[in-house]
Amino acid sequence: MKATLIILIALIIILILIAFSKYNTIIRRKNKAKQAQSGIDVYLNQRFDLIPNLVECVKAYAKHEKEIFESISKLRSEYIQGDKNIKKAEQINNGMNKILAVAEEYPELKSSEQFLNLQKNLSKMESQLQAARRIYNMEVTKYNTYISVVPNNLIADLFRFKEMELFEIEEFKKENINIDIEG
Amino acid sequence: MKSFEELYKEFNSNIEINEVANKVQEERKKRNKLAAVLCISIDMILVFFIYNTIKFSIFKIMFYIGPIFITDMIILLILFLALNSKYKEYVPLFKENVIKSMLNNFFTEIEFFPDKMMPSQIYKEGKYEGYDIYHSDDYIEGKIENEYLIDMAEVHTEREETYKDSDGNTNTRTYTIFHGMFAKIIMEKSINSNLRITLNHAGYKDRLEMDSSEFEKYFDVFASDKIIGMQILTADVMEEIVELKNKIKQHFDIFIDNNALYLRFHCGAMFEPKMRKKQNLDENSLKMYYNILKFINELSNKIIKTIKEVQI
Numbered sequence: 001m002k003a004t005l006i007i008l009i010a011l012i013i014i015l016i017l018i019a020f021s022k023y024n025t026i027i028r029r030k031n032k033a034k035q036a037q038s039g040i041d042v043y044l045n046q047r048f049d050l051i052p053n054l055v056e057c058v059k060a061y062a063k064h065e066k067e068i069f070e071s072i073s074k075l076r077s078e079y080i081q082g083d084k085n086i087k088k089a090e091q092i093n094n095g096m097n098k099i100l101a102v103a104e105e106y107p108e109l110k111s112s113e114q115f116l117n118l119q120k121n122l123s124k125m126e127s128q129l130q131a132a133r134r135i136y137n138m139e140v141t142k143y144n145t146y147i148s149v150v151p152n153n154l155i156a157d158l159f160r161f162k163e164m165e166l167f168e169i170e171e172f173k174k175e176n177i178n179i180d181i182e183g
Numbered sequence: 184m185k186s187f188e189e190l191y192k193e194f195n196s197n198i199e200i201n202e203v204a205n206k207v208q209e210e211r212k213k214r215n216k217l218a219a220v221l222c223i224s225i226d227m228i229l230v231f232f233i234y235n236t237i238k239f240s241i242f243k244i245m246f247y248i249g250p251i252f253i254t255d256m257i258i259l260l261i262l263f264l265a266l267n268s269k270y271k272e273y274v275p276l277f278k279e280n281v282i283k284s285m286l287n288n289f290f291t292e293i294e295f296f297p298d299k300m301m302p303s304q305i306y307k308e309g310k311y312e313g314y315d316i317y318h319s320d321d322y323i324e325g326k327i328e329n330e331y332l333i334d335m336a337e338v339h340t341e342r343e344e345t346y347k348d349s350d351g352n353t354n355t356r357t358y359t360i361f362h363g364m365f366a367k368i369i370m371e372k373s374i375n376s377n378l379r380i381t382l383n384h385a386g387y388k389d390r391l392e393m394d395s396s397e398f399e400k401y402f403d404v405f406a407s408d409k410i411i412g413m414q415i416l417t418a419d420v421m422e423e424i425v426e427l428k429n430k431i432k433q434h435f436d437i438f439i440d441n442n443a444l445y446l447r448f449h450c451g452a453m454f455e456p457k458m459r460k461k462q463n464l465d466e467n468s469l470k471m472y473y474n475i476l477k478f479i480n481e482l483s484n485k486i487i488k489t490i491k492e493v494q495i
Binding site: 120 | 392394409410411412413414493494
């Protein structure tokens with residue numbers, strides 16, 4: 001009877017230690033994903049900081065696209081003031097892509113020095129953002145997989161760990177954007 | 184750029200090389216015949232002597248096989264060293280005509296120094312494993328696409344290890360760290376960091392996990408700047424590196440340090456002439472040299488182009 005009790009206690013201790021180990025691994029993976037996310041934030045902020053310049057540049061040529069300019073400026077303000085989520089970032093990015101598509105329709109604008117510099121900076125940030133996105137998505141996939149498989153999912157459910165969202169922001173492709181220039 | 188088949192056809196129709204190669208083949212046949220005759224004669228004398236001086240016993244006969252074998256080896260060694268003059272005449276001819284043509288096929292402004300060593304400082308820039316002994320030859324200077332300077336050579340590095348044997352004597356042994364082709368290319372643009380793509384389980388710092396399982400199977404990536412590492416190693420660059428690895432079937436590693444690209448191929452001796460009985464120019468070894476040079480050219484161009492396009 002005594003031996004059975006000792007074995008039972010030992011088993012419980014082992015299970016608790018395994019649970020601790022799993023918990024710690026989940027935390028480590030989540031932190032890595034968050035670290036990767038902060039990397040994306042840096043590049044997104046740099047990219048979104050170009051919005052005022054971009055709007056000013058294009059506005060001079062396409063005054064009638066007021067709606068797009070106002071919408072993206074508003075989204076950017078909300079983003080800066082704390083509403084930093086992936087959906088918001090995607091909306092802002094889509095807005096920027098629309099403005100760039102508008103710019104494509106004006107040859108004079110396309111060849112202006114200010115716009116060319118902006119494009120160069122945007123292109124650089126796009127490349128860095130893609131790289132940061134790959135790192136982030138890799139870390140998030142590892143984390144999501146880890147908390148989904150058995151028996152880690154038991155620990156994850158117990159401590160209410162949720163899956164994180166992947167970052168799917170699209171790079172600027174003119175053919176993906178439909179703009180009514182005449183509107 | 185000519186294909187291997189075209190180059191091989193040209194080499195085979197080179198009269199000068201074939202003349203000397205034929206002489207080398209004749210010298211080898213003579214040496215082999217002489218070796219066979221000498222070894223058999225001396226073995227028969229030794230066996231006859233041993234049989235007459237000792238009583239017949241399998242154990243005793245086996246005991247004397249050792250000296251017979253050693254005698255054969257000594258004869259072969261002496262003949263190999265003595266009857267090798269035509270081969271020594273052939274090697275520089277081979278390098279000047281065959282290897283240099285191959286180099287000119289891929290690179291421009293080639294200067295080829297078969298007996299010259301690449302300065303070890305250049306190899307050390309690659310920040311590879313430490314070594315005690317450094318050998319190098321077949322030093323090549325040239326340009327890729329008439330633009331980017333390239334330095335290449337066969338490099339062999341070794342480590343010395345002292346140990347005590349069972350009698351308590353201190354001995355030294357050497358073992359190879361790296362033996363193969365090493366190349367350094369100066370690029371137009373600097374990545375302002377470093378990036379290393381190497382064989383799995385290499386012990387460098389700052390490992391960067393890649394999002395391609397196929398690539399991760401063969402290579403480990405180490406990058407001082409993860410973002411730049413990811414910017415350079417896009418999906419199609421990784422795919423191309425894996426494709427080249429499957430084609431070439433040799434271990435290789437890539438190191439980019441600011442504006443310098445270093446390539447290493449773990450392929451052993453390079454540019455040494457090999458012959459078969461009915462083939463003056465061994466096709467397999469020439470094909471290997473061709474593929475490695477082609478790979479250096481293609482991979483360098485790919486990496487230089489990628490870095491040019493990446494906004495750093």
